[in-house]
Amino acid sequence: MISSKGRGFVYLLHPTPELWTLSVPHRTQILYLPDISFISAKLNLTPGKIVVESGTGSGSFSHSIARSVTGKGGHLYTFEYHDQRVEALKNEIELHNLSEIVTLNHRDVCKDGFDLENIADVVFLDLPAPWEAVPHAAKALKKSIVGKICSFSPCIEQVQKTALALNENGFFDIQMFEVLVRSHQSKQLILHDIQSAIDGKKVTFRSNKGRKRPISSVDSDNKPPLNDDHNSNNIESKPTLADLPDPKSENQSEISILASRFEDSARGHTSYLTFASLFSNQ
Incomplete structure (x- = not known):
């Protein structure tokens, strides 16, 4: 009204x-x-x-x-x-x-x-x-x-x-x-299968491994600088989009579930x- x-x-x-x-x-x-x-x-x-x-x-x-x-x-x-x-x-x-x-x-x-x-x-x-x-x-x-x-x-x-x-x-x-x-709070959750979780961990590991560490002042004084060829041969390249798991592949599956928990007060x-x-x- x-x-x-x-x-x-x-x-x-x-x-x-x-x-x-x-x-x-x-x-x-x-x-x-x-x-x-x-x-x-x-x-x-x-x-x-x-x-x-x-x-x-x-x-x-x-x-x-x-x-x-x-x-x-x-x-x-x-x-x-x-x-x-x-x-x-x-x-x-x-x-x-x-x-x-x-x-x-x-x-x-x-x-x-x-x-x-x-x-x-x-x-x-x-x-x-x-x-x-x-x-x-x-x-x-x-x-x-x-x-x-x-x-x-x-x-x-x-x-x-x-x-x-x-x-x-x-x-x-x-x-x-x-x-x-007993009152419940409920919501939808997405569960990934084991293989997709493993693939995601691999990508994260390679991404961290490919990062350059900062050169300390001691190392810079005692070691000669590396040339471009030396850098390209010894530093692993960062992962590309091709390294990510294919969301359409058979190993990449998701399951939607309804989860709930008790409210704190009753x-x-x-x-x-x-x-x-x-x-x-x-």
């Missing part, structure tokens, strides 16, 4: 959950794109899914969930216990036109539960004590399908307690992951992701 006086311009970007994650006001620690993408894929978040989230926080992951489940009756029920964060989230949900897809609840699910039963395909927990919410999550998951749960925990002790609670409440296939991003630990499944046909 060009300015009214034509002296400048700005790019207008279509709003996406990814941009919101990069610019969201940090009321709490948020989930970033590597964890968000892995969780979304692991839980198979697709249009039509019903998701229950507890620990809305700043709403970073909530926006990604809302986009993933939009369509075919998909919905997000998200819970936050902090009253000031709830008010800020309500304003953002209305401003971003997510009211029909997202239902925000002010509730401490660890003590009071979700007040939902047999409704969710997926439950996501981002809580200080997620093991306290596991029994309530089991009630919220649908009984007719294999329900999925994910817990986001920074400390391994939280993972241990959550895994025990999942096992006690009938969950199976309990797995824990850690997402670490984002460290963010959290442990604990996944489990539940099937209770009752």
